[in-house]
Amino acid sequence: MGQLDGTGMKRLHREWRRRTEGRLALVLDNVANPFNVGSIVRTAAAERVDHVYLGGGTLPSHDKVNKTALGTARYLTWTEFESGVPAVEAARADGYQIVAIELTDTAQPLHDVSMETDVALVIGHEDRGCTPATLAVCDAVGFIPQLGKVGSLNVAAATAIAIYETRRRSWSGS
Numbered sequence: 736m737g738q739l740d741g742t743g744m745k746r747l748h749r750e751w752r753r754r755t756e757g758r759l760a761l762v763l764d765n766v767a768n769p770f771n772v773g774s775i776v777r778t779a780a781a782e783r784v785d786h787v788y789l790g791g792g793t794l795p796s797h798d799k800v801n802k803t804a805l806g807t808a809r810y811l812t813w814t815e816f817e818s819g820v821p822a823v824e825a826a827r828a829d830g831y832q833i834v835a836i837e838l839t840d841t842a843q844p845l846h847d848v849s850m851e852t853d854v855a856l857v858i859g860h861e862d863r864g865c866t867p868a869t870l871a872v873c874d875a876v877g878f879i880p881q882l883g884k885v886g887s888l889n890v891a892a893a894t895a896i897a898i899y900e901t902r903r904r905s906w907s908g909s
Contacts, residue, residue: 756905757852758785759898760831764819764869765791765860766890773803774891775858780807782898787811788826788855790819790869819869823857827872831855835873836897837865838887845877845900852905856897861890 739747761784766772772793779787793800794815795808816822823833834848835857857873859865870876879888879896888896 751906752783754906755783755902757854758831759853759901760784760786760788760826760829760855761894761898762788762790762819762822762826762833762855762857762869763792764822764857764865765863766858767792768861768890769793769797769799770803771861771889771891772797773800775894776800776804776811777807778891778895778898780804780810782902784811784898786826786829787813788822789813789815790822791817792860819857819859819866820872823855823869823872826855833857833873833875835859835865835870835876836879836893837870837876838878839870839876842876842878844880845897848875848877850875850901850904854901856894856901858890858894858897 761779766775772795776795787795795811795813801808814825816825827833831853832851833855834850836845837859857865857869879893
């Protein structure tokens with residue numbers, strides 16, 4: 736067993752791109768910490784997020800974002816909005832089903848949320864989560880089940896898990 740060289744990696748990634756159906760977008764509802772945004776940008780670029788709708792917060796062009804994202808923001812497109820609600824409305828107008836990732840009393844485990852082919856995941860502020868106004872305009876709310884004594888995940892880690900779960904569904908047909 737050996738690590739893949741550049742050509743091997745390109746072949747592997749090309750095969751997974753062929754197997755992936757549907758569009759995936761992110762709505763960042765006032766995600767503020769540039770290092771979190773940078774980590775989200777890097778994951779989004781790696782998993783072919785089609786567009787990022789920014790509802791306030793830190794821009795992907797911020798210097799500290801680029802430091803963490805290692806320049807991968809150039810692979811993404813984004814649109815800026817004053818807040819999460821117009822960002823969600825724009826994603827919906829572009830044909831996305833809107834699924835917030837949040838801990839609420841009505842949220843379902845993310846793996847049980849019914850998702851269409853084209854999904855926009857809504858990610859909230861590091862401490863406050865999604866605003867109530869943004870949650871009110873979402874189609875569904877999912878949470879990531881946790882087993883330990885810590886009650887929540889870092890926003891960048893939660894985003895990576897949610898992106899992967901959404902992509903996994905197109906690969907497995909579920």
